[in-house]
Amino acid sequence: MNAPLRLGIAGLGTVGIGVVKIVRQHAALLEARTGRKIEISAVSARSRDKDRGVPLNGYVWEDDPVAVATRDDVDIYVELIGGTDGPAKASVEAAIAAGKDVVTANKAMLAIHGQALAEAAEAKGVSLRYEAAVAGGIPVIKSLTEGLAGNEITRIVGVMNGSCNYILTRMESAGLSYAEVFAEADGLGYLEADPQLDVGGIDAAHKLAILSSIAFGTRVDFDGIELEGIERVSIDDIHHAADMGYKIKLLGVAQKTGRGLEQRMMPCLVPDTSPFGQLQGGTNMVAVEGHAVEQVVLRGPGAGEGPTASAVMGDVCDIARGLRLPVFGQPADTLTDAPRAASILPAPYYLRMALVDKPGALAKIATVLGDAGVSIDRMRQYGHSDTTAPVLIVTHTCTRSAVNEALEAMQDTGVLASDPVVLRIEAV
Amino acid sequence: MNAPLRLGIAGLGTVGIGVVKIVRQHAALLEARTGRKIEISAVSARSRDKDRGVPLNGYVWEDDPVAVATRDDVDIYVELIGGTDGPAKASVEAAIAAGKDVVTANKAMLAIHGQALAEAAEAKGVSLRYEAAVAGGIPVIKSLTEGLAGNEITRIVGVMNGSCNYILTRMESAGLSYAEVFAEADGLGYLEADPQLDVGGIDAAHKLAILSSIAFGTRVDFDGIELEGIERVSIDDIHHAADMGYKIKLLGVAQKTGRGLEQRMMPCLVPDTSPFGQLQGGTNMVAVEGHAVEQVVLRGPGAGEGPTASAVMGDVCDIARGLRLPVFGQPADTLTDAPRAASILPAPYYLRMALVDKPGALAKIATVLGDAGVSIDRMRQYGHSDTTAPVLIVTHTCTRSAVNEALEAMQDTGVLASDPVVLRIEAV
Known part of the structure; x- marks a missing residue:
């Protein structure tokens, strides 16, 4: 029989409690699927006294997440504190340095420090997994x-x-x-x-x-x-x-x-x-x-207790089964810096504008759009009771820079009653 | 550097050719993601001469899939022949016996012989994977x-x-x-x-x-x-x-x-x-x-070349990355025989019937439904030009056995012009 896999959990909010419940209530199922008993050694949260609806007295309580992350009887450190920096990052770094596998739901930390954490985890040969960080229960x-x-x-x-x-x-x-x-x-x-x-x-x-x-x-x-x-x-x-x-x-x-x-x-x-x-x-x-x-x-x-805990437990089961993978799917030191390209690919756009209600206003707008190379697919002018006329335009596919050029030229026409609203139309 | 992972592919239909294309055209990507070169050693199909639109002359040709499955220079046997038995099953069994990992798209073989194949694969310590067997490109x-x-x-x-x-x-x-x-x-x-x-x-x-x-x-x-x-x-x-x-x-x-x-x-x-x-x-x-x-x-x-090949390659990449898992998620010898329960859970049902067009026909149907404990949620009788009246009924939630009882009793009412159509309404 394989040795039990021991979790240390920091953060006992909705998700943390969801994880505790799955480990407690579905122990046989988890063991059948992973070939290992999954246990909890230690937990940590801000308030010890709060009633969280599940018994926690079988687990060691640590006030400091770093202490959970580095305990000898913890194999996987489960970070559910949240936040880009602070105790979340400090404890994850400590866990990696101590050779622990890490499972986290912390999107902010990964989005900002993901590269450094991935390099550290891969140098140490530990897993850093985060299914719960993106789209809750969806295994994306x-x-x-x-x-x-x-x-x-x-x-x-x-x-x-x-x-x-x-x-x-x-x-x-x-x-x-x-x-x-x-x-x-x-x-x-x-x-x-x-x-x-x-x-x-x-x-x-x-x-x-x-x-x-x-x-x-x-x-x-x-x-x-x-x-x-x-x-x-x-x-x-x-x-x-x-x-x-x-x-x-x-x-x-x-x-x-x-x-x-x-x-x-x-x-x-x-x-x-x-x-x-x-x-x-x-x-x-x-x-x-x-x-x-x-x-x-x-x-x-x-989001939610069950779905997010499901994602955390998927990662825990993977580690229990011995799955090892680079953090972002390929080794962190082979990831490249992509040049940033903002809205380069053309798309249709939705424009809403309020025009001053005088003859020729719409013609001026249509002219600046045409001059910028923005062609109109559909246009609607709505009835109105005040002095400005609401106008909607859906353009044919064009670049955002052409739209911007037209918007700038519109400012000089004198017919805009307020700033136009521009929204991209995405084909999905 | 890890040794290359060598595929032997049997079956060069749409999916097989899709796999060959990914291996040939995305070699660098696959290597970056798995840490191993993925190569093709040998292929097999019914007709050697057919032009399949990709060059195959770099690969050993075997007329017999079993020969592909057992070659020394094959690490993963990719079975894309199809069929419950015959060469598909024989070659997969041979591959397992020879200690090869297997990737297959063969749902019929797994649905019938899955238990035996899983036991054989697990006894031998090899992977048997089949993402492509279910729902094409969806990683279900x-x-x-x-x-x-x-x-x-x-x-x-x-x-x-x-x-x-x-x-x-x-x-x-x-x-x-x-x-x-x-x-x-x-x-x-x-x-x-x-x-x-x-x-x-x-x-x-x-x-x-x-x-x-x-x-x-x-x-x-x-x-x-x-x-x-x-x-x-x-x-x-x-x-x-x-x-x-x-x-x-x-x-x-x-x-x-x-x-x-x-x-x-x-x-x-x-x-x-x-x-x-x-x-x-x-x-x-x-x-x-x-x-x-x-x-x-x-x-x-x-279905289709790309999507199904994508699923096959997902399995190949998993094996290249060293992922090992029981065939059905837990060891085959721990899977249980579940008693069969046919349509026990209640649901609403849709009933369509043609009634002979005479007074009291609908009342008789409503009575037998009521007697069987089937309660009507919605009923529509449509206008008609012939001598039979089309009637639709959506029931409240009830058991299939209650519906069956009502259907049987309807036969004795003498008002059915033909066999009723019964369809379950599923909440999804």
């Missing part, structure tokens, strides 16, 4: 790194922040403003302590940076992501987009272009009949496109 | 066996035969009969040489049997699947189902019940707004439900 890291390893990956598209998707779908279904639904979601505890991580797109961008690295063999480059949150998405845009057959999603896209790696996380229009268009509430979805597989779409819960 | 075997290993699986639902889904969606979109679309699909080469494998549901059932084994830790039990093909699905049923908000899909379901393992592959109604309801053409979809992860849905191409 495993699918991309292993299942689709025979593919040259061409594009990754994902809706990877459930809170943003909840806000956007709720705005539409309830006809409420962004501010109203934000307050509602915050009250329900759906948002991070710093909500900007969610609605600013940062959390989703952390995840995209990780997927990009695996997909394209490049060093994690969070700063290279063109980032825009959902704060400026208005209920008007959601309604107008719906009118024209689209939904607005906070969409992450990573793709190789002739000029480098394009990484974007921003609100986009997607066809309302597409799998992404139909994604409701907190569910996550990731499409992986490869030269051979064409497109695989994975869908599942993006 | 890996997701289920590894990514979701921390879950007690509660249900598997899948649309896993692209030809059937093509036929059903085409019938609806073109308004054609089953016979017309069958002929069309056959002419386009969409069907197996023995089309009964597709339209009889056998191919999809092979896949379901494999997934069940992994999900529930049971021995593959193809004969335990309640099996019904799509031949009796009429365009009328498709239209009536659409009228009531459903699509008809050839749906595989495997779930544990209090009385044993329920495995079904049959046409079912699913809500037209559900991911399964919206699945068009040859695309496959598998939903895996687990106690922790809730539901993960995987979607992708179910």
